[in-house]
Amino acid sequence: MERVLTLLSFGPEGWGDDIAAGVVVTVSLALATLPLGLVIGFLIALGKRSSDRYLRLAANIYTTLFRGLPELLTLFLVFYGVQIGLQRLLHLFDPTANIEVNAFVAGMVALGAVFSSYASEVFLAAFRAIPQGQYEGSIAVGLSSLQTMRLIILPQLVRLALPGLSNLWLILLKDTALVSVIGLADILRQSGIAARVTKEAFLFFGIACLIYLVLAMLSSIVLNAIERWTERSGVSR
Amino acid sequence: MSAEQTLTVDRPPVEKPRWTHQRTIGVVLLCVWAALALAVLVFMVDAWDPAIFQRYLPRYLSGLWITVKLVVVSVLLGALLSIPIAYGRTSRNGIVSAIAYAYVYFFRGTPLLAQTFLVYYGLGSFRPELQAVGLWTFFREAWYCAVFAFTLNTAAYQAEILRGAIESVRRGQWEAAAALGLSKLQTIRKIIIPQAMIVALRPYGNEIILMIKGSAIVAIITIYDLMGETRRAYSQTFDFQTYIWAAVIYLAMVEVLRNLVDWIERRITRHLKR
Numbered sequence: 329m330e331r332v333l334t335l336l337s338f339g340p341e342g343w344g345d346d347i348a349a350g351v352v353v354t355v356s357l358a359l360a361t362l363p364l365g366l367v368i369g370f371l372i373a374l375g376k377r378s379s380d381r382y383l384r385l386a387a388n389i390y391t392t393l394f395r396g397l398p399e400l401l402t403l404f405l406v407f408y409g410v411q412i413g414l415q416r417l418l419h420l421f422d423p424t425a426n427i428e429v430n431a432f433v434a435g436m437v438a439l440g441a442v443f444s445s446y447a448s449e450v451f452l453a454a455f456r457a458i459p460q461g462q463y464e465g466s467i468a469v470g471l472s473s474l475q476t477m478r479l480i481i482l483p484q485l486v487r488l489a490l491p492g493l494s495n496l497w498l499i500l501l502k503d504t505a506l507v508s509v510i511g512l513a514d515i516l517r518q519s520g521i522a523a524r525v526t527k528e529a530f531l532f533f534g535i536a537c538l539i540y541l542v543l544a545m546l547s548s549i550v551l552n553a554i555e556r557w558t559e560r561s562g563v564s565r
Numbered sequence: 566m567s568a569e570q571t572l573t574v575d576r577p578p579v580e581k582p583r584w585t586h587q588r589t590i591g592v593v594l595l596c597v598w599a600a601l602a603l604a605v606l607v608f609m610v611d612a613w614d615p616a617i618f619q620r621y622l623p624r625y626l627s628g629l630w631i632t633v634k635l636v637v638v639s640v641l642l643g644a645l646l647s648i649p650i651a652y653g654r655t656s657r658n659g660i661v662s663a664i665a666y667a668y669v670y671f672f673r674g675t676p677l678l679a680q681t682f683l684v685y686y687g688l689g690s691f692r693p694e695l696q697a698v699g700l701w702t703f704f705r706e707a708w709y710c711a712v713f714a715f716t717l718n719t720a721a722y723q724a725e726i727l728r729g730a731i732e733s734v735r736r737g738q739w740e741a742a743a744a745l746g747l748s749k750l751q752t753i754r755k756i757i758i759p760q761a762m763i764v765a766l767r768p769y770g771n772e773i774i775l776m777i778k779g780s781a782i783v784a785i786i787t788i789y790d791l792m793g794e795t796r797r798a799y800s801q802t803f804d805f806q807t808y809i810w811a812a813v814i815y816l817a818m819v820e821v822l823r824n825l826v827d828w829i830e831r832r833i834t835r836h837l838k839r
Contacts, residue, residue: 375591383591389598396819397812398781400792405808412805413604498674505676509785516679523686530687537675537683544674 335526336535343522343532350518351539354504357435357514361500364440366493369447376452387448394445399503402442407434407510435507443500450492455481457488487558494551498544505540515539605809612806621798621807628794629814635783635790636776639712643719650724651731665724672721678782680718685710685786711783715776722772730765731757763833770826774819781815791815 338344375387394402411429418425458481466476508517519536523529653665672680688695688704695701703709734757742752784793795811798804 375594378587378591380585380587380591382595383587386591386594386598392820393816396816396823398778398792398815400781400784401795401808401812401815404796405812408799408805408808502674502676505678506782508678516676516682520682520686528690530683530690533679533683533687537671537679540675540679541671 332528332531335522335528335531343518343526346518346522347515347532347535347539350513350515351543353432353512354501354514355543357432357439357504357507357512358497358501360432361436361439361443361504362497364436365443365447365496365500368440368444370451372444372448373451373455376448377455391445391448394441399438399442400506400509403435403438403506403510406438406441407431410434410437431507431510431512434510435504435512439500439503439507442503443496446496446499447493450489450496451485453492454485454488458484490551490555490558494547494555497547497551501543501547502540609806609809612804614804617802617804621794624789624794624798625791625810625814628789628791631788631790632777632780632792635711635715635780635788636773639715639719640723640773640776642712642716643723646716646720647723647727650720651727654724654728655732669721669724672718673725677714677718677779678785681711681714681782681786684714707783707786707788711786711788715780715783718779719772719776722775723769726765726768726772727761729768730761733764734760763830763837766830766833767826770822774822777815777818777822 334341336342336344336347338348372387372390375383376391378384378387397405407429411427414427414429415425418427462480462484463476466480471479504514505516508514508520511517515536519532523532526532650665650668653661654669656662656665684704685707688710692701695704704713738756738760739752742756747755780790781792783790784796787793789797791811791814795807798807
């Protein structure tokens, strides 16, 4: 027991500080991906409900692509593919140039692409749940289409899309574990290093799982609070 | 206004299809997709090497087979395991339902990768104990560890699907079946399951798709599934088209499955369409 406590302490003997650093990396990656994924997902959803055939097609290709590929493969495609692509592009101008893609940015882009393709479906379903009368009503009171979106549709959309988006956030939090494979020092990588050095694999991977559980619980509490807050403005039934 | 006057009024001109902003954006985006597809195609043709193709085609096929085997085995075993868990979740016994809830919460709340590591590396900590009960030969193999971890994981998700689907069938169906004198097993088999399956089909399809995508991570614990073969091919050739081939195969698998689920759903809900 004492040995376990020493191993988990924050001192030079323990791995507590390393794992805490991993938690910071995981949480900041998830938090950095969230706005990116939300914005792109919203734009894709707008594209999907456009009256124009070509725009719908372009948006659907995006979803099919990133929903169908394994997250790990997307990560590798971004990490290596973008690197190679940029390298080739750069060599056109400067044959000696060398470029390296940051693992954090690669993770953000890959997870953001996956998140946004799922988020666009959530937004789309939420859009469909808003009655046509809301649009007609806002035209009748003379709002422009941008005002309609901002003042009438978006507030309702947030409420309708929140349960689906909460789910996606929990999935995103779990998916961040994949970036440990491309060398980002997140929870899983740090506990993996600790496991290899101390030969206490079960302890450290168990701790990693528990940390993910705690993060999920904390997110649930926050998300529930947000949900209650948005429901204030809902129609009381 | 007389009748002649109304007759002379021209019909409004037919509105010509206008070139809208949305169409501009759509065309531009499609051009971007086309350019990307073209770039990938040019890259593939440029890097095309029959020797590499000949050498790696059988390996990719064997990797694909491993992936399919892993997904099929763990989804089937998970389906079996999910029945008692779903039963536990709906149980009125507080302790049983708490255990089932904790199980589901743990496996749905932690990353599959961490669970796989916990089984593959973590259980090595208990080597003497496992050897004593004769399970070490099982947990020594990466393949069995992966199947074990994936089964536990998918069982948690499938238990929730099963529970949701069975609870979606109205109470009256149970009562009517009881009134007709059907036994509990008959009720479940003939009344509840057919109705619950309509609700459960899509979530089950999604779960299988998630498993196909999730199975890529077993490459990290040294199993040569499709992803593992891809990583090996890339590390040997430094040829990026290895990843593109894998992407195409995974996409094809997922799309086929998705369309299959759509088709089955259309068929089994024919009686609900008006």
